[in-house]
Amino acid sequence: MKSLKEDYFNAFFSHIYVEESVRKLPRTQEILSKFPSAKIIEIGHYKDVFCRSKQSFTLQHRSQNLILAAKQGTLIYEGAPVCQSFGNDYFYYTSCMMNCVFDCEYCYLKGMYPSANIVIFVNLEDIFAQVEEMLKSHPMYLCVSYDTDLLALEQIIGYAGKWCAFTEKHENLKIEIRTKCANKQYARDARLLPGVIYAFTLSPQTVIDACEHQTPALKERLSCAAEMVKRGIPVRLCFDPMIYLPGWKQYYEEMLRQVYDTIDLVKIVDVSVGSFRISQDYLKKMRRQEPDTAVVWFPFQNEDGFYHYPNELMEQMESFLTERLEEKISKEKIFRWKE
């Protein structure tokens, strides 16, 4: 027998759970064809697997599995109060995929979802239909990559491309594709579409090394963002969440130097700045899942059900970054998160 000691965990997506109702859909078949050696397990409803009690997010993240399902009920959600609306009146988000291949220690998904497995909703066209319905009454600013990182799985599902094509047909729709990805091919091939903003989440390399496991290096992310900026594609830089580490100022200073050296900031759409904050319910779950992770055990301050860094530290961190950015970018383009 192969020793479990040598290789404890199964490969990513070694098991794919597929809702019976979507098993024969072409998109399901297309995704399955990319994993010829995966074990396919038919399920009734994705929640039968995704919502089991007592799951270990940490262990599942070492051997993430895929769940293919149909999204039902609410398909479009109003933007959450802890999220930045960037001055848009009709701010919504949608989850055509749940969970992320990246493993950021501070990620709120660890508090929000009971499982680390990735759910792909294969009925994307139903979401499109609901967006079209809403667009009849007002314009929309829609974040399509919030509870996931769509670009990280673009080669498998191609959803970012499909959203771009959809946006092209609707002038009053603006979407944001947020990512920590550094897919250079995608950056080179991406088309200039006024309704699509690519938002790159940036952190100092020290924070990436300490907390953002399996994510591309800062240099790689910046290189992709720079490629898009160079080609006139709308790019947003998100310094959010800022993470406290002893010596944070030096790390963020160094990060800004790298940003200034790589990207022509005059050409970016805007930037967002915000220190780590999270609902108390999510943090409670995250601490249970990650007993050894410093970033979630910081002695935060609780204010109206949300944890954040103590006021003085939060102010120091956000002001520091905002003031430095103001030296290069006009104030109107800097969105600092405020409750």
Next chain:
Amino acid sequence: MIYIFTALYCEAHAFIRHFHLEKNPKNTRFQEFYSETADIRLVVTGIGEIAAAAAVGSVCAEYKPKEEDVLLNIGTCAHRSGTAGVFVCNKLTEQATGKTFYPDILYSHNFDEEAVVTGMQPWNREKDGAEAPLAFSDGNLYDMEAAAIYQAGSYYFGPHQMVFLKIVSDSGEAKEVLAKQVEQLMEACQDELFDLVKQLPEILCQDAQKENCLWTEKEAMLEKLCTDMHCSKVMRDMLKQHIRYLELSGTDYVSVIQEMYREGLFPCKDKREGKLRFEELKRRLF
């Protein structure tokens, strides 16, 4: 600790012998065998869903499994076409209710995987028909305990802590399976099963141990500091929270505390001074 549940003694015999498990005479309801050194507790549940669920509930209520423990159900089963082998079950369906359960398959193994249907009665191909109990399932295996063990076990274990291994003994000719044959079947694959039994808990132990180590060393120092600061319950929790973060982040807080002792800032004369010193400590550390 690994908790092994088998329906029959003949399914347990190889494990009892190999791991030198001793009978626990205190358990008068179920046959229970254990070894402190091997960290194994094996229980013979008896046949069927009710017996299996009762045994799991009884043993788990008594010993209260921890996060690093594993539930392992090993037993014989029928196969739709009689294909021999050992199978890891990735889907358990209870025939009576149609409910389905999915243990996590996170760990690599060399067994085949299958879905199993758990029924109340032995499958008698002649009487029930060739497909009867499996007709509504995409699985090929049929047993009488797995889904019940999962349901009872899920009160104590997460899906990543439960493993279901089935060894094919027949294809629906239940009456023909004798105890001796079952023992021989188990012996034929025992080396692979023993390896799994030895290695599974190690995976789950890795994470659990880290946290334990963290606190045993620092607990005494924290206690002294709390006393010297005249901490209330709330302040004590806050201090513990800060120390936990500092420990995890690798900050050298011990030397800062020692320095404050040297400066005569600790011990404090009362709770009020303790609060002031706590603020000073935070100022120096953050």
